[in-house]
Amino acid sequence: MKYLQIEHLSKTFVNGAKTAHVLSDINLTIEKGEFVSIIGHSGCGKSTLLNLIAGLTDVTTGGILLDGREVNAPGPDRAVVFQNHSLLPWLSVYDNIKLAVTKVFGSSKTKAQRHDWIMQNLDLVQMSHAADKRPAEISGGMRQRVGIARALAMEPKVLLLDEPFGALDALTRAHLQDAVMDIHSRLGNTMIMITHDVDEAVLLADRIVMMTNGPAATIGEVLTVPLARPRDRIALASRPDYVKAREAVLRFLYERHRFVEAAE
């Protein structure tokens, strides 16, 4: 079933006399419940693609359809987990999620139901113990957990993750990857995750979308990851199909589409 459809999408930024052709003719169909990773070198337009799906940036040509409706503005049905958590520092963890829940479910849920829903989402990321803390009082990994809880609390059709663990240390990142996998298996959300970490992409995704280098980047290859779920990072490390998938992504990134720094 086609849930999210991206057709002939391209994006050009115009700044005065300068035009930058960032994305060109992107075609991608994502099914409901699917976990898709988008990988590519920095500057290839991965984040632009995510912003286009989120509606935070306007499409130049082509179109995006979600569940049969065109995407042309941001909305809570495409919740974003931002790279730097983007929690509001003057609100407690609870109030940060409450802001989202009140906005999305203000009319459909009672106050008590909304409270339960907030706590349920905090439980999901194991952060209910820090409900009354402010973002500055918790660690980076915890903030990102809260960011995920806030996005999940909007009950989005698609959860968009923009390099969510890029700023975290390796151990914390592994914990959060497990948390995301766990949530995905429990709730069956459709998720799109931008990453530049090959292991992360292979471990988490059903399909890996590999982007060519910009300018005018497009989808170079799509790799289906055949690994059964639930996946265990330690068991996978020695499995030939995992190694093969990893190698395929590495080959794409470092042989066929090497990042040329001096392109400018």
Add this chain to the structure above:
Amino acid sequence: MNVTTLKRKLDLTPKPAAPVVALPPRTPDRLAPWRKRGRALVDAVLPPLVVLVVLLTIWQVGASGEGSGLPTPVQVWIDSGFLFMEPFYVYGTQDIGLGWRVLTSLERVFYGFGLAAVVGVLTGAVIGQSALMMRGFDPIFQILRTVPPLAWLPISLAAFMDSGPSAIFVIFITAIWPVIINTAAGVRAIPQDYRNVAAVLRLNQVEFFWKIMVPAAAPYIFSGLRIGVGLSWLAIVAAEMLTGGVGIGFFIWDAWNSSRLSDIIVALAYIGGTGFILDRLVGWIGRVVSRGTAV
């Protein structure tokens, strides 16, 4: 010397433990926190007090000469000490204590500055949202903010034809610029991340203003308000030269016209003290509202 002899020299037998002496239980010093607080108070109050005494002494000595045009501190105390001691006396409609006069002036400042705060924050918010508006308005505000309060008087009078609203307008127009400029700067400084969050949540303009803009820009807004309240208190003398009546500003003008220099000096002390309190008050409100991130 070989290894065995070396080893033999080492004394590895444990020594007897030292006798255990029972110490009397320590009595908790219940006054300790108070003593600490007292010392902090002395540390804060003593230095300015010393400086004040030194300055008053210099003034006393300097103004003691035969042909001195300025009264000495002692002379001021003899002439006008009662103004200090009885801030709230009422001897007639025009003859009231300086406390009352300060309150009357504060009422004017309250209206003028209150209006400037509301209009300034709203205008700043609108202008800060658009780069084009910012480019258009900012140079004009930067010029207008340097115009001294007195210079607004004639225009204000011509516009309002009445001294009451004119005085409030002078305070308003003096105080509003830093509020607008700082609010606009604060709004421009809101991180794109917060705007993205607001966009994803589809916050409307009003929700965005209250839930994102005001808290995010609060440190900027309150430093603008703090400058603004200082300026509006500065404008009070100018404003009350115009209105007459019972304000502290008019009191100075009146005292000058009847050569009561000592009274003026006392009034200056009142104005300075009140201005200081106003400044601290706005700073404190800012800290409470922005939960420790402002000013």
